[in-house]
Amino acid sequence: MRIGELAARSGVSVRALRYYEEQGLLDAYRSGSGQRHYPEAAADRVHLIQMLYAAGLSSRTIADLLPCVEAKASTPASRARLAAERDRIDAQIAALTRTRDRLDAVIHLSGSPESGCAWIADEDVAAEAGHSATP
Amino acid sequence: MRIGELAARSGVSVRALRYYEEQGLLDAYRSGSGQRHYPEAAADRVHLIQMLYAAGLSSRTIADLLPCVEAKASTPASRARLAAERDRIDAQIAALTRTRDRLDAVIHLSGSPESGCAWIADEDVAAEAGHSATP
DNA sequence: CTTGCCTCTGACGTCAACGTCAGGTTTTAG
DNA sequence: CTAAAACCTGACGTTGACGTCAGAGGCAAG
Numbered sequence: 001m002r003i004g005e006l007a008a009r010s011g012v013s014v015r016a017l018r019y020y021e022e023q024g025l026l027d028a029y030r031s032g033s034g035q036r037h038y039p040e041a042a043a044d045r046v047h048l049i050q051m052l053y054a055a056g057l058s059s060r061t062i063a064d065l066l067p068c069v070e071a072k073a074s075t076p077a078s079r080a081r082l083a084a085e086r087d088r089i090d091a092q093i094a095a096l097t098r099t100r101d102r103l104d105a106v107i108h109l110s111g112s113p114e115s116g117c118a119w120i121a122d123e124d125v126a127a128e129a130g131h132s133a134t135p
Numbered sequence: 136m137r138i139g140e141l142a143a144r145s146g147v148s149v150r151a152l153r154y155y156e157e158q159g160l161l162d163a164y165r166s167g168s169g170q171r172h173y174p175e176a177a178a179d180r181v182h183l184i185q186m187l188y189a190a191g192l193s194s195r196t197i198a199d200l201l202p203c204v205e206a207k208a209s210t211p212a213s214r215a216r217l218a219a220e221r222d223r224i225d226a227q228i229a230a231l232t233r234t235r236d237r238l239d240a241v242i243h244l245s246g247s248p249e250s251g252c253a254w255i256a257d258e259d260v261a262a263e264a265g266h267s268a269t270p
Numbered sequence: 271c272t273t274g275c276c277t278c279t280g281a282c283g284t285c286a287a288c289g290t291c292a293g294g295t296t297t298t299a300g
Numbered sequence: 301c302t303a304a305a306a307c308c309t310g311a312c313g314t315t316g317a318c319g320t321c322a323g324a325g326g327c328a329a330g
Contacts, residue, residue, distance in 0.1 A: 004276065014277085019318060033326055035277060054227075055234040059316080069241050079242055086238040092189075093231050096224050099190040103221040106204050107214055137297095139306060149307085154288060168296055170307060194286080 003028075006038045010046035017046070023059040025049050025066060045070065055089050138163075138171045145181035152181070158194040160184050160201060180205065190224050 007014045020026040021036075026045060028036035048069065052062045065082060068074045074082060142149045155161040156171075161180060163171035183204065187197045200217060203209045209217060 002277075013318075015318060015320085018278095023317095031326095033277085034279090035326075051230070051234050051237070053317080054230055069237065072241050072244055074241055074244075082238050082242050086235055086242065089231050089235045089238070093228055093235065095186070095189055096228050096231070099186050100221055100224045100228065102186070102204065103217050103224070106207050106209055107217050107221065109207055109209075137307075148288075150288060150290085153308095158287095166296095168308085170296075188287085 001038050001040070001042075003036045003038070006042055006046065009043045010050075012046060012050065020046070020049060024063045025059065055085075056092065057085060061085065136173050136175070136177075138173070141173045141177055141181065144178045145185075147181060147185065155181070155184060159198045160194065190220075191227065192220060196220065 001009070003014050003017055007017055010017075017026065017036075021028060026042065026049070028038055028042075031037055045066075048066065049062060052066070052069075057065070061081070065078060065085070068078045068082065136144070138149050138152055142152055145152075152161065152171075156163060161177065161184070163173055163177075166172055180201075183201065184197060187201070187204075192200070196216070200213060200220070203213045203217065
């Protein structure tokens with residue numbers, strides 16, 4: 001498939017895909033005229049790239065670890081970096097959880113004391129989708 | 136206390152504190168000569184600001200919601216925004232958890248098949264701090 | 271053939287949360 | 301009193317992951 005279709009399928013911009021290539025995260029076959037062509041599997045790879053970007057990894061780090069993650073195989077060296085990143089993500093999850101709980105506390109403390117902020121009905125509560133402590 | 140001490144106590148730079156003030160997140164008493172002075176409570180506020188920044192909230196959003204969070208009181212309007220941010224954070228936690236689990240899978244799949252990647256000893260495992268599925 | 275859409279490279283623009291530097295004032299230590 | 305350290309405002313620099321625009325080709329349809 002060409003770049004436009006890959007962009008549509010993976011939900012990222014054409015610009016982003018060219019940027020990924022520039023960063024060594026994604027390679028493409030070139031047709032004679034220079035146009036990029038991708039195999040089906042490229043969409044999965046792009047999703048994986050986005051997943052890692054969303055976790056706060058840099059282009060450089062992703063470039064280093066992406067082969068391992070795709071192949072589900074690691075060398076001792078890469079495993080150390082993978083573990084380091086995992087620990088960072090764990091810490092981030094912990095911090096986010098504390099932040100979320102703090103917001104939750106504010107939300108559920110029945111509003112401001114002196115504002116006539118009653119529980120009128122459940123319409124507001126219903127809008128808040130399901131929430132347990134740690135799903 | 137003055138800005139340098141607050142910076143030291145809260146672990147952020149002096150520049151960051153001035154930036155927070157510029158964004159309306161932190162106010163300071165000014166001495167006659169124009170120097171900023173902060174009460175003890177400012178350190179907690181700075182920690183809270185950092186907490187919210189780390190959760191991906193923008194300066195604008197933090198400025199809007201910080202009073203609610205500090206006072207643990209919310210109006211119906213602010214509660215909606217708080218809930219929206221909490222949902223965003225929840226989604227982020229879920230995504231991070233999936234990413235972490237993916238990295239974990241790669242890490243624990245006993246290395247690359249053909250590399251002589253043995254479990255030599257527990258020194259490597261011990262270095263990986265405690266890890267359960269969902270602490 | 272030409273119309274219209276897709277693609278190419280190259281290069282500058284953006285945005286947020288600060289870093290850093292310049293040039294000057296204030297506070298503190300000796 | 302004086303030198304060092306801390307502080308002030310103002311302004312430009314940085315970084316990463318793209319957005320956007322310009323100008324030039326490529327490709328199937330009518």
